[in-house]
Amino acid sequence: MTNGSFEKKVAIVTGAGVGIGYAIAEQLALQGASVLLNDVDKAVAEEAAGQIRAAGRICQPFAGDVANVETVRGMVAEAVKLFGRLDIAVCNAGLTVWGDFFEYTQEMFDRVMSVNLRGSYFLAQAAARQMREQGQGGRILFMSSVTGHQALQYLSAYGMSKAALEMLARNLVVELSPYKITVNCLAPGATTTPRNLVDDPNYDTVWGKVIPVGKVGKPDDIAQAALFFLSDGASQVTGQTLIVDGGWSAISPSPSLDFVEKK
Numbered sequence: 001m002t003n004g005s006f007e008k009k010v011a012i013v014t015g016a017g018v019g020i021g022y023a024i025a026e027q028l029a030l031q032g033a034s035v036l037l038n039d040v041d042k043a044v045a046e047e048a049a050g051q052i053r054a055a056g057r058i059c060q061p062f063a064g065d066v067a068n069v070e071t072v073r074g075m076v077a078e079a080v081k082l083f084g085r086l087d088i089a090v091c092n093a094g095l096t097v098w099g100d101f102f103e104y105t106q107e108m109f110d111r112v113m114s115v116n117l118r119g120s121y122f123l124a125q126a127a128a129r130q131m132r133e134q135g136q137g138g139r140i141l142f143m144s145s146v147t148g149h150q151a152l153q154y155l156s157a158y159g160m161s162k163a164a165l166e167m168l169a170r171n172l173v174v175e176l177s178p179y180k181i182t183v184n185c186l187a188p189g190a191t192t193t194p195r196n197l198v199d200d201p202n203y204d205t206v207w208g209k210v211i212p213v214g215k216v217g218k219p220d221d222i223a224q225a226a227l228f229f230l231s232d233g234a235s236q237v238t239g240q241t242l243i244v245d246g247g248w249s250a251i252s253p254s255p256s257l258d259f260v261e262k263k
């Protein structure tokens with residue numbers, strides 16, 4: 001769908017070569033934004049940006065690891081150099097390192113935190129500095145997860161990092177609201193992306209079974225929710241998290257309920 005709602009806006013989306021980030025970058029571009037599309041994999045970033053440009057939209061690749069603070073600062077500088085300003089920063093890049101708590105290593109822990117937290121924190125900081133200088137507000141969006149709300153085995157570090165991003169969004173309300181910069185979070189549930197299909201080729205069937213709506217999410221489901229937070233119309237919405245999980249976190253696993261059905 002193209003409707004020009006993001007005409008004249010400049011956006012950065014990290015981890016956007018494939019999956020949820022790509023869907024957000026594509027939707028923003030289709031609706032008129034100029035997008036700087038980041039991915040740690042240069043070839044993937046270039047291919048993704050090329051696909052969006054092939055649709056006649058404005059998108060430039062930016063290769064680099066968000067765990068590197070100089071890289072995220074460079075990303076903001078590049079967006080300003082190319083497009084003259086920055087209105088939207090989507091801190092989407094995130095790393096999942098599954099592992100038993102008893103065996104989890106410092107290396108695994110540090111990698112998760114460096115991408116999920118350091119990358120998001122310092123991109124938000126660099127973006128907010130630029131938006132404050134421009135004096136016209138802005139939008140920052142963090143990518144949390146339903147596992148920042150509900151415990152899932154083998155995701156102790158990942159779940160903790162995602163819960164932390166939601167607190168960061170609430171915290172930044174204090175410092176960024178005076179500049180009309182909103183900061184929110186999306187918390188996707190099970191969503192089909194290339195990574196999940198590598199982890200489990202039967203992902204859609206296996207995970208779809210535990211989701212009340214009977215199916216896993218698609219990247220576009222998350223992108224549609226993102227567009228709301230990023231829109232001009234959402235200026236009164238800040239410090240919030242929207243869970244997009246097909247109702248997964250609304251339920252509790254139940255034992256047999258035969259006794260109710262037999263009544």
Ligand SMILES: NC(=O)c1ccc[n+]([C@@H]2O[C@H](COP(=O)([O-])OP(=O)(O)OC[C@H]3O[C@@H](n4cnc5c(N)ncnc54)[C@H](O)[C@@H]3O)[C@@H](O)[C@H]2O)c1
Binds near residue numbers: 014039
């Ligand atoms: N897919 C899901 O089911 C799901 C559920 C909840 C939350 N999330 C969150 O949504 C976000 C996107 O998830 P996804 O499954 O679409 O991602 P993904 O794992 O498919 O990765 C998307 C892209 O990010 C890039 N990337 C990885 N590390 C990077 C880094 N350090 N710097 C820059 N780019 C990097 C990868 O090269 C890849 O092309 C993540 O933060 C993830 O934690 C995903």
